[in-house]
Amino acid sequence: MLGPSGPNCNKECDCPISFPSAMYCDSRKLKFVPIVPTGIKYLYLQNNLIEEIKAGVFDNVTDTLRWLVLDNNQITNAKIEKGTIDKLTALEKLFFSFNQITEAVIPPSKSLEELKMTNNKLSKFPSGLLNDKENLTSVSLQHNELTSEGIADAFKGPKKLLSLDLSHNKLKKLPAGVPSSLEILYADFNEIDKIGAGYLKKLPTLRYLRVSHNKLLDSGIPAGVFNVTSLLELDLSFNKLQSIPEINEQLEQLYLQANEINTISAVTLIPLRRVQFKSLHANCFAAGGIQYVSIRQLKKLCTVYCDNKGLKSIPKIPPYTWYLYLQNNLIETMPLDALQNATQLRWINLNRNKITSDKVGEGVLGGMKHLAHLYMDDNLLSTVPSPLPVSLEHLRLSRNRISKIPAGVFVGLDKLNLLDLQGNKLMDDGVTEVSLKGLTSLVQINLAKNQLSSMPLGLPPTTTQLFLDGNNIEKIPADYFKGLPKMAFLRLNHNKLGSAGIPKDIF
Known part of the structure; x- marks a missing residue:
């Protein structure tokens, strides 16, 4: 697949003549790292069965190897001998994901630009490991067992760091001491329950912040903590928020689905002229919980998913819901008050239920001035529901008894x-x-x-x-x-x- 190899190549691998400084040893069921010949700058060892790295294998390239890819192997710290990675002084990229290391493996190279150690068993990342990494721009440590105590001051050193991914760990708070150069910070799927006051003020260039799937409460978000001009994307989905926090008008994308939001104030949304609410799904808005200014801002956003839940009746639908999914249930009736709060509905899917014509309240649909799509396939209707909304564009009533x-x-x-x-x-x-x-x-x-x-x-x-x-x-x-x-x-x-x-x- 790679064509003939050059003469300066380990027999276990391929070194394309067109790219003689690269050695491809990936996906070969190797159990060891082969000796790397002189002149190799890019080494690919991913998708093997490597368990150990023996001393001497990098002796020919200690000051020339730039890329080392060791993803998807079975390497443990105990089997990494001295005189291997600790001798690589020119390394720019080290990819060490999907292994079994419990301690970070850091080369001495001051040229290191990208470090990936995802899906390992790291519980700590001691401070000082990155102090001399003046060119480091990206660190990916997601899917480990890192705690807030275990990463204290770990990222102070690299002054050019742009991206830090700590998602899927065990953090209780956002990392302290990160450099002011940071533009991307991902901390999804942790145990974070509060944000420190003024945290984002220390990160004047931060553009993207993701803190979804945590334990954030309203009480854990200080007033104005997200009101910074640099932030473009903020993901707070899958937390326990009951209200939308104060945000800056420069924000472009906001994710809030699967919280417990039940009220949205006009004051919160007035400055948001550019923001796209990417999702408010699975929140529950009480009647009167959204003020007039919010309606204009939130249209097309409120979707309620109640499909595949074994429901026998239509639950109370929040006001200003636009899209309602009730398919694949056991619903038998549509009483007159079933949708009385949902006057803004555009789309209703009631496919595959047990609704009969005599159990559809007269006028239950007719008053919906905005409804464009009504789907009632696979029910037990004997006649077309009436009256229907004059706004209707699509009506599906297939496989009934009409x-x-x-x-x-x-x-x-x-x-x-x-x-x-x-x-x-x-x-x-x-x-x-x-x-x-x-x-x-x-x-x-x-x-x-x-x-x-x-x-x-x-x-x-x-x-x-x-x-x-x-x-x-x-x-x-x-x-x-x-x-x-x-x-x-x-x-x-x-x-x-x-x-x-x-x-x-x-x-």
């Missing part, structure tokens, strides 16, 4: 462009000339897998796609498509059409 479309049920729905009624029990007398009256914008209608024996009447002239497969249709009237000038897609497979039932030149 046998008739009442006259006038679609009157006023001039925005509806998709109607899906496949897999019901519609017969010819259930789809009359007036059944679809009012659908002046209809583009697609799906009447497949019903019990129609003739082509449906009263289709709007805007109809472009018509699905009629799986019925009992025997013939097509000669002038059927004259009133359908935009028809472009027609399905009639699996019917009872014979040659006599298809007029000449009908298509």
Whole structure:
């Protein structure tokens, strides 16, 4: 795959002639580090079974090796002999992830730029290890067992450090003593319950801060701690916050999903002219908990996921919810007050429940002035719900028990462009000339897998796609498509059409 190797290469590895300073020893089931020849600057040893590093293997490259990649091996500290990594004075990148080291392995090189030791068993990273690493810009230590005490003052030394990843550890607080040059700090999946007052003031160039999946409470966030001009992205999701903390107007992205937020004040959001609330999912807003200014800021953001939970009724939905997912439950009823708080709904998915027409409260849907998508596939409906919101654009009612479309049920729905009624029990007398009256914008209608024996009447002239497969249709009237000038897609497979039932030149 790499082509012929150059003459200066260990027999266990490949050294491409086009890149003679690199030696590829990766993915070869090696149990040891081979002796590295003179002239090699880039050494790849990842994805092997290496358990030890013996003295002497780097003797030819102590002052020339720049990259050392040892990811995905079985190396322990006890099997790293002296005279190996501790002699590499020119190393720029050391990748030591997915091994079994319990103590950091740091080369003496002052040229080190990137250090990765993720997915090991580090419980501490003593101060002083990085003191002379004046060129170090990135440190990745996620997925270890580091504690706050174990990393005290560990990162003071590298004055050019830009990125520090300490996610998936056991930290109780954000690391102290990090250099003011830092731009990225990730501390997700720890046990952090508070942020020190003025912490971000000491990091004037910090752009990205992630503290998701921790134990942050409102009481652990001092006033104004995140109100700094440098911050562009702030992730506080999956904590225990009950309110949105004060943030600076320069912030661009804010993540808050899966907290316990129940109130949002106007004061909090007024300065946020640029911010994108990436998510507020799985928070619970009480009635009156969001003030007017917040509505404008938070539209398109509030989504409630209640799918696959075995629900037998619709729970109380927070105000200003836009997207509501209730599919795959055991819901049987839609009482009039089921959605009374959720007046801003745009999308409801009730697929795969047990809702019957007699248990749908009259008017439960009609008052939703913004609802655009209503999905009620795979229920037990015997008729089309009525009244429907005039804002509706997509209506899916497939695989129910609907046998008739009442006259006038679609009157006023001039925005509806998709109607899906496949897999019901519609017969010819259930789809009359007036059944679809009012659908002046209809583009697609799906009447497949019903019990129609003739082509449906009263289709709007805007109809472009018509699905009629799986019925009992025997013939097509000669002038059927004259009133359908935009028809472009027609399905009639699996019917009872014979040659006599298809007029000449009908298509």
